[in-house]
Amino acid sequence: MLQDIRLAIIVNPELPPGHLANTIAAISIGIGSAMPDLGNRQLTDSRENTIDISSNRPVPILQADSQTIGALLLRALPKEERRIVVPFPAFARSMHSYADYEGQFPERDLSAETIDGIGLAGASKWVKSLTGSLKLLR
Incomplete structure (x- = not known):
């Protein structure tokens, strides 16, 4: 599959480091939950320490300005x-709960929003x- x-x-790449890390992390969770076979495995080492894997394939982090990211979306x-x-979307950063984000999302037009990142x-x-x-x- x-x-x-x-x-x-x-x-x-112009996002502050903390926002950059948060954007990448949130997008990664979204990709992983939409396609769990990308990481839904465990590995056990020679001492019987079992871990959950991070990903079973590379995840390149690319850069583009927000206008390019919006067009890409x-x-x-x-x-x-x-x-x-x-x-x-940048407006998500101002939300303090997912319920607020989910409630506002239908009122938004992604084509008119600043998009800080996208995962594909x-x-x-x-x-x-x-x-x-x-x-x-880089």
Whole structure:
């Protein structure tokens, strides 16, 4: 099922370090919950210490400005089967509970919002077509 799956997280490198880390973490949780086979495994070492794995494939963190990320989101939508699209709109940062975010979301238009980051998971060809020209976050 996951043979041809590629991942990418794209974030705005101008975010402060704490916001950058939070954006990447939140997007990662969204991708993982939408496609649990990416990490839903455990490994046991020679001393019988068992851990939950982080990911069974690379997760490149790419960079783009918020305008490029917004355009990328619109190209990735509408979401199709076996394609994961997890945006992090900037307005989410001002919410102090998920209930507030969920309540406000239907009133928002993502095409008019600043998007701080986006996570993509899907067929390699699709993800590459959207991210092929982006650089790694440094």
